Amino acid sequence: MxxxxxxxxxxxxxxxxxxxxxxxxxxxxxxxxxxxxxxxxxxxxxxxxxxxxxxxxxxxxxxxxxxxxxxxxxxxxxxxxxxxxxxxxxxxxxxxxxxxxxxxxxxxxxxxxxxxxxxxxxxxxxxxxxxxxxxxxxxxxxxxxxxxxxxxxxxxxxxxxxxxxxxxxITRRKKSELGKPHDIRRLFRLCNSKLYGRGMENFDYDITMDMVRILLAKIEDEAAPGDYPSFYITQDEYETAEGRTAAAQRVRQLFRQFAERHREVFPEGEKIEVPDDAIVEVITVLQPWSLVVGYEDADDWDVMGAAYEQYTHQNLKRQRGQFFTNRLIVSAMVEIVDPQVGEKILDPAGGSGGFVTAAFRYVRREVIESTKPGTPQRERQLDHAKNDVFLSEVSPRLVKLAKTAMLLNGDGHAGMTKGNSLGPYENMDPWIVSRCSRGVPKVILTNPPFAGQGDARIGEAPILSQYTTARRFVARENGADVGEELMPLQAPEVLFFERCLDWLDEGGRMGIVLPKSFLDTTQGLVARQLLFEQAHLDGVVTLHKDSFQPDTGVRTCIVFLTKKTAAERALPEEDYNIFMAVSQKVGQTSKPQFTDEVAGAVAGMVVGRDRMEGV
The missing domain is CATH 3.90.1570.30 (tt1808, chain A)
Structure with a gap:
């Protein structure tokens, strides 16, 4: 049939x-x-x-x-x-x-x-x-x-x-007997419905974060030693108040164990907030299934990670200046920048981890397709893949989401760090400082926060003083001299562009989402001058007007560049080709919906970096 x-x-x-x-x-x-x-x-x-x-x-x-x-x-x-x-x-x-x-x-x-x-x-x-x-x-x-x-x-x-x-x-299954979910999106949606269905929306609970905490408890359980899971509830337990409490407490303990190893993100006292009965309902949905699959099962990890990203996109309220990047755009940018095994990959404005998880999946798939199963070469390259992705994000909440995203994509969560990427390098997380400091990342993929029309501009003098793009020329009192002073405010996307360009290794590649105004306004002039002084502009793609709907209607573009080496900067500039394109489709409209199966997501962008050509 x-x-x-x-x-x-x-x-x-x-x-x-x-x-x-x-x-x-x-x-x-x-x-x-x-x-x-x-x-x-x-x-x-x-x-x-x-x-x-x-x-x-x-x-x-x-x-x-x-x-x-x-x-x-x-x-x-x-x-x-x-x-x-x-x-x-x-x-x-x-x-x-x-x-x-x-x-x-x-x-x-x-x-x-x-x-x-x-x-x-x-x-x-x-x-x-x-x-x-x-x-x-x-x-x-x-x-x-x-x-x-x-x-x-x-x-x-x-x-x-x-x-x-x-x-x-039906009894308590062994871990080896847990099934592989075929529709992980359905499970996430059903868990979410179970939480909301118990009236949790009327209480002061962060249901999305509690869902993340429960997922981490499930992952902790599957990765722990032993044949039988602790993330379970028997039918006898389900039918009594004491049994339901016992099952919920097991899950709470699993999250505490995970949190204790990651105090930099989950501070002492953080716990699953929703009541025991809500936890129990989620247990009934997830307990038959394994969320941790074989490390080499790239297809399964891709589906798991994509489902989680869509879940967080649809259930988190936007924060000031922060929006979740359409996954189709993320995938296209990763394919164009083409990260390779052994290259350090960084998103300094990482949000919930969309770019780093996509880049990690991309590199892992390349390893699996180019090496033989069970060989030391494959094992070493896969180990590199999970240890070479880094994220810095100022919001602890989003770092938690990013860590979970990496775990659901096959680990690499250690590189997801909390920090202000616009501050001094030495003040960043020690993991970043020791492994992905200035001049180390070979690939940067990011969508920094935009100032837009609100009050999100940066005004802290200690931060602004680090940046060329935060200075402006002014006339002296006598009108003859031209001096320089620190601007009182600057748009964060301009500062992030300069920081990314400075952070990137020589010969490194960058893809960054910016307001379309970056291309042609005086506000972006100094940043554009830095771009051409320090990098080759590989391509510019103007994105569709609905690319970030329903969150914002700000018109955006993607800038792709390769940072010059010191020797290249010393040479006279010569003309070169720059790829330019306009996105014709993005897989969504201005209405609050999301379609992730639309072909032709970004016209002209689904080409490898070596094949950038006109559309």
């Missing part, structure tokens, strides 16, 4: 050219209603995540009570949205005695979904059921139930059995 598949071979909901769903079970064309979208999405989840083949699933299944088909209050036959059977023979016969679980997709809330499931389950021999209203949005949720026929109830349970498991066989 034809179905859409991604590069990992997973099935995905598919629309035909007429806008109808092609059912993943039997290929039937179905109207593209929101309810059908939820059902097709959950069919894909059952097939990809839980291993149920299409021949064990059926949709719109008649439900019988004895020999009579059930009808609703309006006299219409009752149909279960989706049914999973014990085997393909039972599915073919629609054998009510061999049902594994029934799925209700069309009831919009858990209460009505539960009531519908009760009517299905107690009319059949089904041992369990599922209610889901999808995975998109803060209200999206999925609940699993197991039947208790003695009590005449459906009881919430922590997990759904996989295709090769029975309901009663």
């Amino acid at each position: 034809p179905s859409a598949r991604n590069r990992k071979g997973d099935v995905q909901p598919q629309l035909n050219e007429d806008g109808k769903y092609i059912c993943l079970i039997d290929g039937t064309l179905l109207p593209a209603t929101p309810e059908e979208g939820v059902r097709q999405e959950f069919i894909a989840i059952l097939m990809n995540e839980y291993g149920y083949p299409a021949n064990r699933l059926r949709r719109e299944v008649p439900i019988y009570h004895g020999s009579s088909e059930l009808i609703d209050s309006e006299g219409r036959p009752v149909r279960a949205d989706l049914v999973a059977y014990a085997d393909k023979v039972a599915a073919a016969k629609r054998d009510q005695g061999r049902i594994v679980f029934v799925v209700e997709c069309k009831k919009p809330d858990e209460t009505s979904g539960y009531a519908q499931l009760v009517s299905y389950v107690f009319s059949t021999n089904a041992p369990g059921g599922v209610w889901t209203n999808g995975t998109e949005g803060d209200a999206a949720d999925t609940k699993f139930y197991r039947v208790d026929r003695t009590l005449g109830q459906l009881l919430p349970v922590t997990e759904l059995p996989r295709a090769d498991e029975d309901w009663g066989a």
Whole structure:
């Protein structure tokens, strides 16, 4: 049966050219209603995540009570949205005695979904059921139930059995038995929904940071010695207040262990703030899955890292002058600058780590594709890859996000540091000072904060005094002499450009996002003069007007350059070609949405640095 598949071979909901769903079970064309979208999405989840083949699933299944088909209050036959059977023979016969679980997709809330499931389950021999209203949005949720026929109830349970498991066989899995999530975005969205769904938005909790802390606890657990995880909750624990507290406390302890090793970012006393019941709900989502995969599994790391970056982008409120760079732009910039194994890579205005994680994935993929598995050469190069990425960011919150991003991308988190990159070099984090100091980084990729129209300009004299771009010429009192004085304020993007140019090694390459005004206004004049004195301008790309929507409509560009060596600076300047392009597509609009599968993200940018040519 034809179905859409991604590069990992997973099935995905598919629309035909007429806008109808092609059912993943039997290929039937179905109207593209929101309810059908939820059902097709959950069919894909059952097939990809839980291993149920299409021949064990059926949709719109008649439900019988004895020999009579059930009808609703309006006299219409009752149909279960989706049914999973014990085997393909039972599915073919629609054998009510061999049902594994029934799925209700069309009831919009858990209460009505539960009531519908009760009517299905107690009319059949089904041992369990599922209610889901999808995975998109803060209200999206999925609940699993197991039947208790003695009590005449459906009881919430922590997990759904996989295709090769029975309901009663689900126990505390070994770490080696944890599955690989096929749709990590779904897991992150579901965790977020579980937190918001418990009313946390009405309290003074930073839900995004608590989600990060819980993820770090999960990673800490998977990386720790021992066959069995501590990040778990059994069904018996789930059903008692004492058990839920015990499970939550295990997760809190795992985060404390991680935080103790990283006090430079997680100060004493920092903890998971949300209540125990909220932690428990996230445990039920994540406990069947492994978030730490084989170091060489570049595809899995790419998916994991991208999902985390999208999660943080969509759930963090913007900070003054700081915006999350469209991942398509980040990927294009990394490909053009083309970082290599052994080169130190730096983002001095790192935010949540988008550039460094993308660069790390890029270098790792190059290593994996160019070396043989298990060889010392590959091991050494992969070790270089994770130890050669560096980030400096003034916000402790964003450094935490960046560390988590690197862990979800395959480590390298030690290079994610807190510091003011505009201050003196010697005042920066010791890790940066000792390993990526002035003149060391061979690659700089960054999107510094912009002043915009607000009050984000830099006014501290000790900082401004370090920069040529923070000085201006003035006439002396006699009108004859021209002197120089420190400006009272300067835009941070101008200072960051000068700092990056100074920080970069000779012969090093830089890609930096700047306001379009940098190219043609007097404010950027001194910086442009420094550029041509100290570097070769390799290319300029004017970005699409929606590149940073819905955060800001500031028009932006990307400047690519290579820093001259001392010998090159001593030579007379000669004419050379400069690549110039205009972005035609960016994969999003000015509305608050994000589409990460749009082809042609930046016209003319998806070319290697050696192939920069006109578009």
